[in-house]
Amino acid sequence: MDPAKLSNAIENVHRAGMPGLFAEVRDGDEVWRGAAGVADLSTGRPVTADMRHRVGSITKTFTAAAVLHLVDGGEIGLDAPVGRYLPELVPGERGDAITVRMLINHTSGLGEYLPYAYPSLRAFPDLAECRPQSLDDHRLTRFDSTELIEMGVTAPAAGAPGGTPGLYSNTNYLLLGQLLERVTGVAAEKYITQNVIERAGLQDTEFPDGPQINGPHSRAYEAFFGMIDPPRDYSVFDMSYAGPSASLISTVADLNRFFGLLLAGEIVHPSSLARMQRTVPIVSQEGKVIEYGLGLYPMEAAGGGIFWGHGGTTWGAGALSMIRGDGGRRMSVAMNLQRWNTLDASGRPQPHPIDDALAALYRVAMSG
Template sequence: MRNALDHAELNAAIENVHRAGMPGLFAEVRDGDEVWRGAAGVADVDTGRPVTADMRHRVGSTTKTFTAAAVLQQVESGRIGLDTPIGQYLPKLVPGERGDTITVRMLINHTSGLAEYLPYAYPSLKAYPALADTGPQSLDEHRLTRFDPTELIEMGVTAPAVGAPGGTPGVYSNTNYLLLAQLLEQVTGTTAERYITRNVIERAGLQDTQFPTGPYVDGPHSQLYESWFGMIDPPRDYSVYDMSWVGPAASLISTVTDLNRFYRLLLAGEIISPSSLVQMQRTVPVISQEGKTIDYGLGLHPTEAPGQAAFWGHGGTVWGGGALAMTRADGKRQMAVALNLQRWNKLDSCGKPLPHPIDDALVTLYRVAMYG
């Protein structure tokens, strides 16, 4: 009987990403009851310490699915209206006409028109994602900065709007998810981190997933190397970092095993109701931070290949770290991958990222992992 997973092909694909220039990466792929876990490269370029598939990792905006699920639980309980204007809950944070027209749904699917606060919190990233005139110096300046989320929200709300509320394509913005965290706090009487921990992370039985309580990643983990489009050469380690700059938008620490478990249970209707899952999978076009137009639902987005079933999940990056978790709609085939280098593409004279061998190697790994 042929195995559902080709372990040799997966081992070769993950090794090729390392050979293409990724210091280290690790992954878990599942097909029914069969599981493959693999790792290639190093967790520390100075000592040569290897990465292992059970390491904990900053998973970036994959956090957004957890936060969206928490909000939808409160929608199910009647405490939040999905199409209720955010100004009814947080009038001081989103005042005036925009508070009356931006709904909770628009925050979750990035169609609020609210700008990204990052270029204002990190001044040297002022042109991000139009990258021709950026620099990495703000990354070092804010390693241990403790940001106030309401101040970050104010930066995004007072910045020029990037679209009309409800208009498409939407524009991906962390401002939306910091507002959702404040909304959760308003209606539950506890912090978003505590609510998500109790009602999403613990409900899913995740053993190695948590919000950081300080600048460190607890437990075995990799260093996280940021290149900032070749402007940091050699790439610098940002594994020690205060994550208040993104909070419940992108600060979660997890493992590839926990991510696969979470998405498997989510798509099975065990974290939120089946009707809420239908809402999560209603997509609109959204412009990503990389400037690409993607289909985006409520904290979920699909990946589809011709003739193949859709996969649902989320990717994410932080300074130096990245992750992608995708699960087939029937929950049987899954992939979660963690990377310890980010923004490896150098820029051309127009500020556009140039191709890099890592790009094609990752595409191959994802294809083998999802479709065999």
């Protein structure tokens, strides 16, 4: 690793328009941590690399690992129908056809609940017709997971169960949370904490117990494709809308530790890790077809090599974790601005200097 290049690359992301970001890169015994920019635009308080941060859908990797832990123990059948466990939530023929595996890899055909929970997003994926008003309306709303699931289950089907490409849908992971609770008798967040987070020795990773983030953290600035100008701080937000799908709080150091242990076969059995790395094509929330496994997906890094990991976004906060297939080089990055791209006349996000600067940071971090 070249610390000078890494420091310059992370500063360039800040110069391109990111208020603040921080990262950790590891390769064997080598560790680099860096931060650039501010945690609070009003005070100029700087970001630091040890800050806690909402990591969005990286939560899905933790939830998938918890389910596979029970698969390893024979308590859940990976290819068992979800209707066997949750007949009241996914009733009838769909409950018989959708398997646990299909929930984890987003091939269930279930729609996304978010446009129904947030009415001003009802036009999603037509971004030009979406508006951010619901974010303020529901900043402190305490959602019930089963009601959100019902929104997703009754939404128009995204496809037939098991069909590809699947559709990335948070409904799947809320159902996995209910599955964990039904099988273990404890709340999904508690089971994941005891059997994944604590098992991995993560000291600064937790599910929120309210709208606040405990410990040192940054503000979270949401631009919503230029519709919120200047970007608004959503660091205080009730994350019950996301639960075991995207509500986790962590640090870049904890994320790197977790993914390192996961790929070493120390979180789930090596046979389950192999299952996690078997991918199918799905359509991402950005409308792109990507390969997706069981809570993991592969990413190609400039300079060669396949890296495994997951990205995540919540209102105002984003993160990305990547680890080389052999478990060596790994990187976790956290950012305090989201949806910085404005839309063109047809509603497509336009390129922004932040995009190129982030790509350069990832390139230096993973292969520089």
